Amino acid sequence: MRVLCIGGGPSGLYFGLLMKLRDPSSEVYVVERNRPYDTFGWGVVFSDATMDNLKQADPVSAEQINAAFNHWDDIDIHIGGRTLRSGGHGFIGIGRKRLLNILQARCEALGVHLVFETDVTDDQALAQQYQADIVIASDGINSRVRGRYAETFQPDIDTRLCRFVWLGTRKLFDAFTFAFEKTEHGWFQAHAYRFDDNTSTFIVEAPEPVWRAAGIEQMSQEEGVAFCERLFARYLDGNALISNATHLRGSANWIRFPRVICGTWVHWNTLAGGRRVPVVLMGDAAHTAHFSIGSGTKLALEDAIDLANNIRDAGPGGADVLPQALERYQATRSVEVLKIQNAARNSTEWFENVERYAGLAPEQFAYSLLTRSQRISHENLRVRDPGYVEGFERWLAGQAAANVANATSTGQAAEARVVPPMFTPLRVRNVTLKNRVVVSPMAMYSCEDGVPGDFHLTHLGARALGGAGMVVAEMTCTSPDARITPGCPGLWNDEQRDAWRRIVDFVHANSDARIAMQIGHAGRKGSTQLGWEQMDYPLAEGNWPVLSASPLPYMPGISQVPREMSRADMDAVRDDFVASARRAAQAGFDWLELHCAHGYLLSSFISPLTNQRSDEYGGSLQARLRYPLEVFAAVRAVWPQERPMSVRISAHDWVEGGITPDDAIEIARAFKAAGADMIDCSSGQVSPDQAPVYGRMYQTPFADRIRNEAGIATIAVGAIFEADHVDSIIAAGRADLCAIARPHLADPAWTIHEAARLGHRDLAWPKQYQAGKRQLETNLERAAQQARQARQPEDH
Numbered sequence: 001m002r003v004l005c006i007g008g009g010p011s012g013l014y015f016g017l018l019m020k021l022r023d024p025s026s027e028v029y030v031v032e033r034n035r036p037y038d039t040f041g042w043g044v045v046f047s048d049a050t051m052d053n054l055k056q057a058d059p060v061s062a063e064q065i066n067a068a069f070n071h072w073d074d075i076d077i078h079i080g081g082r083t084l085r086s087g088g089h090g091f092i093g094i095g096r097k098r099l100l101n102i103l104q105a106r107c108e109a110l111g112v113h114l115v116f117e118t119d120v121t122d123d124q125a126l127a128q129q130y131q132a133d134i135v136i137a138s139d140g141i142n143s144r145v146r147g148r149y150a151e152t153f154q155p156d157i158d159t160r161l162c163r164f165v166w167l168g169t170r171k172l173f174d175a176f177t178f179a180f181e182k183t184e185h186g187w188f189q190a191h192a193y194r195f196d197d198n199t200s201t202f203i204v205e206a207p208e209p210v211w212r213a214a215g216i217e218q219m220s221q222e223e224g225v226a227f228c229e230r231l232f233a234r235y236l237d238g239n240a241l242i243s244n245a246t247h248l249r250g251s252a253n254w255i256r257f258p259r260v261i262c263g264t265w266v267h268w269n270t271l272a273g274g275r276r277v278p279v280v281l282m283g284d285a286a287h288t289a290h291f292s293i294g295s296g297t298k299l300a301l302e303d304a305i306d307l308a309n310n311i312r313d314a315g316p317g318g319a320d321v322l323p324q325a326l327e328r329y330q331a332t333r334s335v336e337v338l339k340i341q342n343a344a345r346n347s348t349e350w351f352e353n354v355e356r357y358a359g360l361a362p363e364q365f366a367y368s369l370l371t372r373s374q375r376i377s378h379e380n381l382r383v384r385d386p387g388y389v390e391g392f393e394r395w396l397a398g399q400a401a402a403n404v405a406n407a408t409s410t411g412q413a414a415e416a417r418v419v420p421p422m423f424t425p426l427r428v429r430n431v432t433l434k435n436r437v438v439v440s441p442m443a444m445y446s447c448e449d450g451v452p453g454d455f456h457l458t459h460l461g462a463r464a465l466g467g468a469g470m471v472v473a474e475m476t477c478t479s480p481d482a483r484i485t486p487g488c489p490g491l492w493n494d495e496q497r498d499a500w501r502r503i504v505d506f507v508h509a510n511s512d513a514r515i516a517m518q519i520g521h522a523g524r525k526g527s528t529q530l531g532w533e534q535m536d537y538p539l540a541e542g543n544w545p546v547l548s549a550s551p552l553p554y555m556p557g558i559s560q561v562p563r564e565m566s567r568a569d570m571d572a573v574r575d576d577f578v579a580s581a582r583r584a585a586q587a588g589f590d591w592l593e594l595h596c597a598h599g600y601l602l603s604s605f606i607s608p609l610t611n612q613r614s615d616e617y618g619g620s621l622q623a624r625l626r627y628p629l630e631v632f633a634a635v636r637a638v639w640p641q642e643r644p645m646s647v648r649i650s651a652h653d654w655v656e657g658g659i660t661p662d663d664a665i666e667i668a669r670a671f672k673a674a675g676a677d678m679i680d681c682s683s684g685q686v687s688p689d690q691a692p693v694y695g696r697m698y699q700t701p702f703a704d705r706i707r708n709e710a711g712i713a714t715i716a717v718g719a720i721f722e723a724d725h726v727d728s729i730i731a732a733g734r735a736d737l738c739a740i741a742r743p744h745l746a747d748p749a750w751t752i753h754e755a756a757r758l759g760h761r762d763l764a765w766p767k768q769y770q771a772g773k774r775q776l777e778t779n780l781e782r783a784a785q786q787a788r789q790a791r792q793p794e795d796h
Contacts, residue, residue, distance in 0.1 A: 001026045001311075001319060004132035006120050006145060008032030011283030011300035012138030013103035014057075018308035020110040021058060028112045029130050033119040036104075042168045042202075042244070043195025044099060045176075045294035048090035050301070057305045061106040068102065069094050070194050074175035077366040078235065079358075084366040088384030091176055091294070093195040099297075123148070123279065128271050133319035135269075135279045138300075141258060143285035153281060154263030160290070161352045163216075163254045164205035167225065171239040173200050178369060179235050180354060186210030187354040190232050191292065202241055203291065204228045207352055211254065221245070221253060257348070260288040261341065265330045278322055280307065280329070287337045289344040292351055293373055299337060306333050342695070343373035349701075356708045360733050363395050368732040374697065378421065378727035393418045396731060400424035404432055420760050422726040426469070426736060428677050428713070430642040431590050433469035433737070434512055435763070436730045437751045440717060440739035441472040441518045441593075443484065445530040450477065450490025451499045461506050463744055464513040465766050467751030471513055472739070473500070475520040475595050476584075478576035481544045482521035482601070485530050491519060491580040491587075501587040508588065512764060517584040518648070519635075520595030521573060523604045524548035524562040536688075547573070549604040549611040549618070549627075555688055564613070573601065574631050581635045585643070592639050594632055597650040598685035602628040606667065607650070607686050609658045621663055625670050636675045646715065647671045648680035651702035654690040661702055668710040679706050680715040680739065697725055703735040715739050723754035756780055 003019050005012035008030050016028045051069075054062040069092040077084045107114055120126055123145050127135050137145035146153050169192070177192040187210065191203040211217070216224050221243060229241050245253040265286050267279045283300030307329045314321035350357070350372035357368050370376060382389040397419040404427045423435045439460075446455045456473075463471050477483045477490045490496050500517070507515045522528075527543045528536055538560055547569060548562035565573070577594075584592055596602040604610040605627045611618050617627050632647065639645055649671075651664035659667075668679045681703040684690045692698070699718030707714040716735035720726060726738045743750045755763040756776045765773040 002131055002133045003028040003136065004127055004130050005030040005136040005138050006123055006126070007139035008114065009138055009140055009283060009300065010099065010103065010297050011304050012136060013100065013107055014301050015136055015138070015282060015304035015308060016112045017061065017103065017107045017110050018057060018304055020112050022308060022312050024111070029115060030107065030112060031115045031118050031120055031126065034116065036116045042096065042166055043093045043193060044096050044297045045193060046092050046298055048092065050298045051092060053302060053305060061102060064102045065094060065099065068098050070196065072175055075370065076175040076177045077369055078177070078179040079362050079365050082362040084362060085175065086370055086385050086388045089176070091193070093193050095195045095199070098196065124269055124271060127269070127277055132277060134322060135277060136282050137279055137285045138282045139285055141260065141284040141288055145279060146262070146281060146285050149267040149279060152264055152267040156261045158259040160257045160259060160348055161207055162205050163208050163211040163256055164203055165224070165254045167202045167204065167228065168242040168244065169200050169202045169236060169239045170198060171200055171236050177235065179232055181231050183214060183231070185213035187358060188231055189351060189354060190235070205351060208256065216254060224254065257290055258288060259290070260284065262286050265334065266326045278326055280326060282307070287341065289340050290348040292347045293344050295340050295344065299340060303333055343375045347373045356705070359708070363392060364733045367392055371728055371732050377724045378731055379724045390418050392731070393420065396421055397424050400426065403427050420727055420758055421730040422723055423755065423760055423763060424730070428644040431514060431644055433514055435469040435751070436726060436737050437468045438715060438737050438739040439463045439468045439471040439744045440741035441474045442741050442745065443474045443488065443531055445485050445487035447487055447489045450480065450483070450488065450492065450496050452489050452503060453499065457503050457506060460503055460515065461510070462748040464507040464511040464515065466749035467755060467763055468513055470516055470591065471507065472516040472518055472593065475518050478519055478521055478580040481526065482576065484522040484526055485528055487530050491583045492576065497583040497587050504588040510766065514590040516591035516593055517589040518593040518595055519577060519580045519584065521601035523601030524552065524554050524559065525599055527560060547601060550613055552610055552612070554599065570627055574634050577631050578634050578638055581639050585640055591644050591646070593646045593648055593680060594635060595648050596628050597648045597682045599687065602631060603650055603686060607653055607659050609653055609655060609687050621666055625667065629670060629674050632671060632674050632676065644677040646678035646680050647676045648682055650683050650686055651681050651706065652683040653686045654684050654692045655687045658686060661705055664702060664706060665710050668706040668712055672710060672712040676712065678713040678715060678736065680717065681706055682717050695719065697729065700729055700734055707735060708733065723758055
């Protein structure tokens with residue numbers, strides 16, 4: 001096989017040597033525009049796991065690379081005059097020039113043809129010249145080849161929000177270092193790490209508005225470097241910052257990171273004589289990952305390994321095996337790259353929004369940084385550095401204890417016991433929750449005439465006994481025509497109130513959980529079939545009329561057309577909410593939530609997709625919020641002041657032209673100003689045209705932004721299904737509570753079981769179940785001990 005690699009970066013060189021290594025009869029050419037052994041850049045970072053991949057692929061070059069690496073386990077985070085260190089992270093750094101020189105030498109030793117000082121402008125002509133069977137487009141982030149065949153490759157390039165500059169320094173850092181400095185214009189941050197015996201990389205980054213306000217755009221290169229030296233002087237110990245971008249002038253070496261995603265990685269050309277030759281993207285030409293997770297070079301090298309292995313595994317046949325190998329290459333690598341890019345996106349957005357987290361205590365700020373990508377969870381961090389996690393848990397438990405006691409003494413915090421974050425208490429007004437787990441409100445469609453019966457007693461009672469800090473009743477409707485379905489519960493009469501009181505009394509008498517009521521009005525999504533029938537479809541018979549902000553059906557041609565609410569309708573519905581809130585207080589509920597999400601009535605006023613009014617209740621976001629805020633104020637006035645009140649919102653409509661996360665910040669601020677204690681951050685279900693981006697904890701970023709930008713406590717919801725998820729969310733300050741739905745349907749005692757699995761024995765079980773607690777904990781400890789023994793080597 002004849003192989004042509006355009007671009008002599010890590011992926012082109014490594015693929016070339018791997019192909020030659022696997023089949024010495026191959027003719028491999030790597031064409032590079034720079035001179036021999038003349039490369040640019042400071043250091044690159046790998047994880048220990050990447051190094052293991054290199055050892056398997058080519059032990060010879062891996063040994064040389066490993067010998068040149070600087071290895072460290074620690075991360076130092078400098079913020080607010082404090083330094084916080086976490087260990088066990090397993091990083092290795094090497095100079096980019098040194099890495100490429102090793103790969104170049106290895107290529108030469110194997111007989112790969114290295115062609116330097118050749119700027120490729122026509123890949124087809126070069127492929128014809130070398131009679132290539134395959135062309136690798138490894139020509140970097142600004143790939144000409146990708147641009148030439150953009151119609152095939154479908155590149156999606158997102159230029160990110162921060163400006164950054166790659167610098168170096170003779171200061172040798174003994175840990176991967178993040179340093180944060182606030183200027184009058186905003187925050188700058190540095191990413192620094194040692195990569196050889198006398199040099200460290202020192203990347204300086206800031207959001208573009210901050211960068212511009214600081215005047216760097218108008219500075220010369222020397223002035224910009226001097227600015228960074230002054231700003232980060234305390235970390236440099238008198239050492240200078242060095243720029244090697246001498247070919248760039250002024251601020252041109254401050255760039256914005258382009259995130260590259262390609263829909264397809266392979267393009268087929270037909271050359272002279274009818275030969276079909278694939279052009280294959282590799283490395284930065286195919287994808288990029290932000291430097292804050294250090295995975296760009298890792299991805300490039302692993303691309304090369306994967307494609308070389310797929311060609312080898314396809315068997316003999318030369319170019320004939322390429323279609324099959326390339327199909328597998330794209331299928332496997334695109335999935336792996338997507339995982340890394342998702343993590344990189346999370347990391348990128350964290351660094352773009354340092355201002356959002358700067359108000360956290362240094363301990364929590366550091367934890368948030370360490371877990372920013374969501375690839376490192378609480379338990380993964382414990383494996384890396386158990387001492388760090390224990391100290392952080394002790395600190396966090398102290399903060400929670402101070403919150404509950406209305407105390408702020410640091411002495412109390414220092415004396416706190418070590419507790420997993422999900423099991424720390426939370427006090428809101430005069431209500432204390434024993435832990436941060438909430439049983440999310442879930443529609444059961446199991447009432448008659450709005451009256452909850454034995455099913456709801458068993459359903460909510462079992463989950464209250466199951467260890468959660470609070471259980472939330474499903475959306476309970478304020479009038480008969482406010483129901484979603486005929487099976488939905490209500491609070492429009494005293495019979496319903498008394499039935500709810502029976503459930504509340506059971507929860508209070510038999511558990512230490514709190515119980516919340518969520519009240520709402522279905523609006524245009526009402527008068528539909530039960531959830532296990534045709535969800536959202538009108539009833540076959542017996543439909544009641546529905547209301548909404550505007551006369552727009554939920555599903556055009558299928559759903560009822562709602563009546564646009566008049567002022568008289570608004571008065572009547574508001575008064576129904578007030579009456580239901582009074583009944584909820586009389587029933588003894590500890591907490592009240594107002595449902596303003598999911599396209600129901602109050603949500604229909606907030607979203608521009610459903611509110612097309614031309615009066616004072618339509619138009620701007622402030623106008624669209626006017627009626628929901630009116631209802632909230634009326635309800636808050638009658639709900640006991642010592643009891644909390646939250647609001648569920650749709651933080652993202654997932655439809656073009658709908659509510660965005662930026663809007664959600666303003667919505668949360670408005671409800672906070674009106675007296676809300678907490679925002680329950682859901683999303684979607686406003687329009688059947690929604691296109692959510694699902695994934696684990698996929699809605700948690702909404703809770704994070706609202707909590708840390710709007711300054712109000714939040715509840716995170718959506719695909720949270722492990723204790724590790726809850727611990728990570730609470731510990732990082734992304735939310736104050738986690739509402740968990742489906743896991744509680746499968747296991748009413750989910751919280752109890754997760755506590756036992758974590759080894760947390762302080763969670764109280766119902767006294768009737770104590771024997772089961774001891775046996776479960778014993779069995780789990782025995783299983784853990786057997787697993788530890790199985791991992792130990794046998795004595796011979």
